[in-house]
Amino acid sequence: MDETARLQAGPVDAPRAQEIGTPWPPAGVVGQWTDVYFKRTRTIVERHGDVAVTYAVFMRRPVVFAPHLALDWLRSVAAARGFTPEIEVRYHEGQWVGAGEPMMWITGPFSQLAELETLFLMKLGPACVAAHNAFVMSAGLPKSAFLAMDARHCAGTEMADLMAYAASVGSERARRKAGAIGFIGNATDATAHYFGQSHGFGTMPHALIGYAGSTVKAAELYNETFPNEAMTVLVDYFGREVSDTLAVCRRFPELAAAGKLSVRLDTPGGRFIEGLDPPQSYAVLERRAPDSIRGYRDETELRYLIGAGVSAAGLHWVREHLDEAGFHTVKIVASSGFSPAKCRVMADAQAPIDVVGTGSFLPEHWGETYATADIVAYDGVARVKMGREFLLKR
Secondary structure (H helix, E strand, O other): OOHHHHHHHOOOOOOOHHHOOOOOOOHHHHHHHOOHHHHHHHHHHHHHOOOEEEEEEEEOOOEEOOOHHHHHHHHHHHHHHOOOOEEEEOOOOOOEEOOOOOOEEEEEEHHHHHHHHHHHHHHHHHHHHHHHHHHHHHHHOOOOEEEEOOHHHOOOHHHHHHHHHHHHHHHHHHHHHHOOOEEEEEOOOOOHHHHOOOOOOOOOOHHHHHHHOOHHHHHHHHHHHOOOOOEEEEOOOOOOHHHHHHHHHHHOHHHHHOOOEEEEEOOOOOOOOOOOOHHHHHHHHHHHOHHHHOOOOOHHHHHHHHOOOOOHHHHHHHHHHHHHOOOOOOEEEEOOOOOHHHHHHHHHOOOOOOEEEEOOOOOOOHHHHOEEEEEEEEOOEEOOOOOOHHHOOO
């Protein structure tokens, strides 16, 4: 099966990350990575008498539940430490969780759980917010496929693993709830299994265009090296999105006709796509999606519609030129800042996007990713700090 067929087929069941390697950090170094006051709490409790405690875990904003990696880590470390926590999970993976709703209750010895709280929350909150964003984006553009291109924006490989997992969870919810195509793959081999793939997807970066000296030459080099693969060609390097798109299509008419050729628009926000300016962009949308420019739009939404960079008008503009030249089966891959907000605007404008390449499902406001755990019972007696009574079991 070639790359295009695999992309169209979408994801299949695949093994989870915990089956590959050891969860980090392992039990032996947990104390080095947790807050000191939890280490001191453990010392006090061990000296004065251990108790069984129950933690309630929640977040302050709505999210899509993505607990798998956090729970795998917790169970692995607990086993290494010689105890088994009692975990009462209130939601299934991929379910919507409201702000302040207890996601789960975790019961175990205070002396053991105290040191695990920080590291557990690190793995839970960001994944739940990223899953939420992936869901919103996929559901908002249900007919577009998504590729997770977040790796370069992650703070290390552990975060990259967590974010790829989250994208797969949010995407699966979008397929279930909105019939969306969702995320069908990602950019790295290490996390491709989350999307049911054996490897990551991608063809050429801007650096290859610069190396080749022309967009067509870069496509020739790629095709010569990987003759049996479908090809996605970046067309914005020289600011000739339309001209280079058509030149590549004319150079590879067989690939174009077979649906194995895509062009990727990644135009920076400092300039317009070739042939466009604000008046021309308005004219394009007037032809293609007039309702999108009729209502109130703030400055950011207007930029997504008719501004510089990869705009809805720009996508329609390139599609128009492809169709006028007879290249109806050439696909458009859009990247550059495709966040939940940008995806909503693109949906309103009926932008002709076959594939979205995005890392912008990563949480934009990191403060929203903070998961919280409060102890709500000591040896079975309900007790929680004032103001958090909503976490008690009822």
